[in-house]
Amino acid sequence: MGVLIPGMGAVATTFMAGVIAVRKGLSQPIGSLTEMGTIRIGKRTDNNKPKIKDFVPLAKLKDIAFGGWDIFPEDMYEAAVHADVLEKELLTKIKRDLKKIKPMKAVFDNKYVTRLDGKHVKKGKNKMALAKAVMKDIADFKKKNKCTRLVMIWCGSTEIYLKETKVHKTIKALEEGLRKNDKNIPPSMIYAYAAIKMGIPYANGAPNLSCDIPALIQLAKETKTPIGGKDFKTGQTFMKTVLAPAFKARAIGVEGWFSTNILGNRDGAVLDDPDSFKSKEVSKLGVLEQIFEPKLNPELYGDMYHKVRINYYPPRGDNKEGWDNIDIRGWLNYKMQIKVDFLCRDSILAAPLCLDLVIFLDLAKRVGMSGIQEWLSFYWKSPQAKKGLTPQHDLFKQLEKLENTLRHMKGESLINHLGLDYYEDDK
Numbered sequence: 001m002g003v004l005i006p007g008m009g010a011v012a013t014t015f016m017a018g019v020i021a022v023r024k025g026l027s028q029p030i031g032s033l034t035e036m037g038t039i040r041i042g043k044r045t046d047n048n049k050p051k052i053k054d055f056v057p058l059a060k061l062k063d064i065a066f067g068g069w070d071i072f073p074e075d076m077y078e079a080a081v082h083a084d085v086l087e088k089e090l091l092t093k094i095k096r097d098l099k100k101i102k103p104m105k106a107v108f109d110n111k112y113v114t115r116l117d118g119k120h121v122k123k124g125k126n127k128m129a130l131a132k133a134v135m136k137d138i139a140d141f142k143k144k145n146k147c148t149r150l151v152m153i154w155c156g157s158t159e160i161y162l163k164e165t166k167v168h169k170t171i172k173a174l175e176e177g178l179r180k181n182d183k184n185i186p187p188s189m190i191y192a193y194a195a196i197k198m199g200i201p202y203a204n205g206a207p208n209l210s211c212d213i214p215a216l217i218q219l220a221k222e223t224k225t226p227i228g229g230k231d232f233k234t235g236q237t238f239m240k241t242v243l244a245p246a247f248k249a250r251a252i253g254v255e256g257w258f259s260t261n262i263l264g265n266r267d268g269a270v271l272d273d274p275d276s277f278k279s280k281e282v283s284k285l286g287v288l289e290q291i292f293e294p295k296l297n298p299e300l301y302g303d304m305y306h307k308v309r310i311n312y313y314p315p316r317g318d319n320k321e322g323w324d325n326i327d328i329r330g331w332l333n334y335k336m337q338i339k340v341d342f343l344c345r346d347s348i349l350a351a352p353l354c355l356d357l358v359i360f361l362d363l364a365k366r367v368g369m370s371g372i373q374e375w376l377s378f379y380w381k382s383p384q385a386k387k388g389l390t391p392q393h394d395l396f397k398q399l400e401k402l403e404n405t406l407r408h409m410k411g412e413s414l415i416n417h418l419g420l421d422y423y424e425d426d427k
């Protein structure tokens, strides 16, 4: 299976280096459900909890070949050293494998990521020509690496905030826009178009509009391609979608939720641009509204103040610190506070998500699923959903959906946690 990655920076190199290190028995794939997770099958009394990878037929780590694109020409060893996430000692042990992976020339325009510029970039007479050049890269990669299947996962930078416009509505309008260099088609959408047109599953790790437009959803249906996004749910939002459902479950009121981050990697530098930050902010803000449903619960959440900040702070590199201050209200309106201080490592949290997403999207393709893969909402800050459907943000509901989808694929009974049947003999 070929894994194609537009954007080979900190997340991508940590993902690739991790897979190679695990393959060589140098480390463990912690954080990956497809490698380490288990799933309950049947009744609790059956005691049947196989590993997910033994339950459904998943691609094996040893069968993965990596490729991708970046605006910088460095090979993956140099890029990983630059990203400064993994220790030199580990990188040295896998240097030979990493050096073999070199990025292809990117489709890039600095109007969409204003804080970056690079020279390793494709030229083409219009955006359609660039999409075709990406398709040719993909076909060449497939042949050279003797792949039978491919998956694409966007690990590139966060682009400026773009809204859906006319050019995104239909496949015809999008293709016309590609030929006419429409300004509402950013590079991430060009890669997504190329992949989906070729029937290659596509995952969108950034908050970019990318494949979240009617034209590409329609194209995905026509080419029988599973797609998903947006924005890996790794640190602060991961915690938020664990804690918020707990407050809601106990009918605890929330007056305010202030979230701030400091990070100093290249992603942090990109997000220092207000237009790129706006994409991230929109993606991070959506979760509480869906979980708390303030319109249904005005006395608990009606006046909640939710603020998200990200500050670029170079000394921390990839080791992000995310603080949350949560002002809650309990019995008789008595106020309390909760503070969360998550000293995390951004790319260490994101890498296993990349692995699970490519493995599950490949599975989805093989079992004939196409279009938006809601069962993979578990992995996204801002899960793509069908128009008119509210996305599910609660992490444990998302996990249930994921597990039930796997059971459904295998014809096993779904688990709803009712549990009355265990007590039937007691009557």
Ligand SMILES: NC(=O)c1ccc[n+]([C@@H]2O[C@H](COP(=O)([O-])OP(=O)(O)OC[C@H]3O[C@@H](n4cnc5c(N)ncnc54)[C@H](O)[C@@H]3O)[C@@H](O)[C@H]2O)c1
Residues within 6 Å of the ligand: 006, 007, 008, 009, 010, 011, 012, 069, 070, 071, 072, 083, 106, 107, 108, 109, 113, 116, 118, 155, 156, 157, 158, 159, 187, 188, 205, 206, 207, 231, 232, 233, 234, 235, 265, 266, 267, 270, 346, 347, 349, 350
């Ligand atoms: N690490 C996390 O926890 C996390 C969580 C959610 C989302 N993300 C998102 O994942 C993405 C990657 O994060 P990162 O820390 O690896 O950032 P990074 O800056 O280290 O890597 C991004 C890479 O993308 C390249 N790039 C930008 N535009 C490109 C294009 N058009 N074509 C090809 N390459 C391009 C850049 O040159 C860079 O090397 C970012 O959008 C980030 O917001 C990361």
